[in-house]
Amino acid sequence: MLEVRDLSVSYGAIRAVRGISFSLGRGELVSLLGANGAGKSSTIKCIAGALRASGGAITLEGRDITAASPEQVVRAGLATVPETRDVFPDLTVAENLMLGAYIHRRDQAGNRDNLERMHALFPRLSERSNQAAGTLSGGEQQMLVIARALMSRPSVLLLDEPSLGLAPAIVDRIFEMIETLKKSGLTILLVEQNVNQALAVADRAYVMRLGSIVASGTADEIRSTSDLSAHYLGS
Ligand code: ATP
Numbered sequence: 001m002l003e004v005r006d007l008s009v010s011y012g013a014i015r016a017v018r019g020i021s022f023s024l025g026r027g028e029l030v031s032l033l034g035a036n037g038a039g040k041s042s043t044i045k046c047i048a049g050a051l052r053a054s055g056g057a058i059t060l061e062g063r064d065i066t067a068a069s070p071e072q073v074v075r076a077g078l079a080t081v082p083e084t085r086d087v088f089p090d091l092t093v094a095e096n097l098m099l100g101a102y103i104h105r106r107d108q109a110g111n112r113d114n115l116e117r118m119h120a121l122f123p124r125l126s127e128r129s130n131q132a133a134g135t136l137s138g139g140e141q142q143m144l145v146i147a148r149a150l151m152s153r154p155s156v157l158l159l160d161e162p163s164l165g166l167a168p169a170i171v172d173r174i175f176e177m178i179e180t181l182k183k184s185g186l187t188i189l190l191v192e193q194n195v196n197q198a199l200a201v202a203d204r205a206y207v208m209r210l211g212s213i214v215a216s217g218t219a220d221e222i223r224s225t226s227d228l229s230a231h232y233l234g235s
Contacts, residue, residue, distance in 0.1 A: 007056035016042040018211035031198040034208035048080040049073040079154035089134025100151030139170035
């Protein structure tokens with residue numbers, strides 16, 4: 001479904017991602033783990049088209065998207081929820097959601113159906129449809145940006161640190177929702193610092209350290225064979 005081959009990302013002289021390769025099969029939930037600065041967000045931004053790769057290739061369903069713009073990437077079927085969790089604060093929840101459907105703006109019936117699906121998936125957002133997005137709680141804003149990404153009807157969803165800064169009860173809800181999305185057949189790449197919860201929902205995981213992948217395998221293999229704390233904490 002998604003294949004990343006020998007991907008490198010640099011910021012001037014800083015080599016943030018150093019020739020990493022990984023793949024996601026259709027319907028798989030794969031987690032990308034690693035300490036702060038390991039290169040996870042740079043990888044996500046590069047796949048999303050927000051950063052240029054300095055080397056390597058990214059293909060989505062066999063199609064080369066390495067040099068695609070963010071909009072072209074969304075049109076190709078890949079949506080991203082960045083860790084910045086940006087909503088348009090003065091627009092309502094409903095308006096924020098419809099912006100996510102921008103590429104399907106001529107398909108109003110399809111968007112209405114998809115909006116109903118989002119309301120079923122996120123009842124909290126449905127209750128707050130006419131509320132300004134900036135007045136939502138942190139957890140509700142996280143749900144809104146996920147729902148907004150889903151309005152583009154992606155086949156692959158990239159989630160960058162969806163649990164960051166949220167209370168434990170809300171984090172549990174976000175992970176339950178991620179499991180629901182996986183069951184619906186969506187292919188998901190989940191970047192997380194919350195290793196235990198990420199491994200609990202992931203089929204497979206890759207561990208990054210200093211721009212390279214240092215371990216990979218099923219969630220059980222990662223838990224049992226790799227010295228996770230050394231890789232994860234970078235110690
Ligand atoms: P975090 O969990 O803290 O977001 P990460 O694994 O996502 O960490 P990245 O944000 O990809 O890591 O950062 C990888 C490396 O690239 C770090 O050394 C970081 O300082 C550097 N870096 C990231 N963004 C920039 C930038 N805009 N300019 C220069 N260096 C950057």
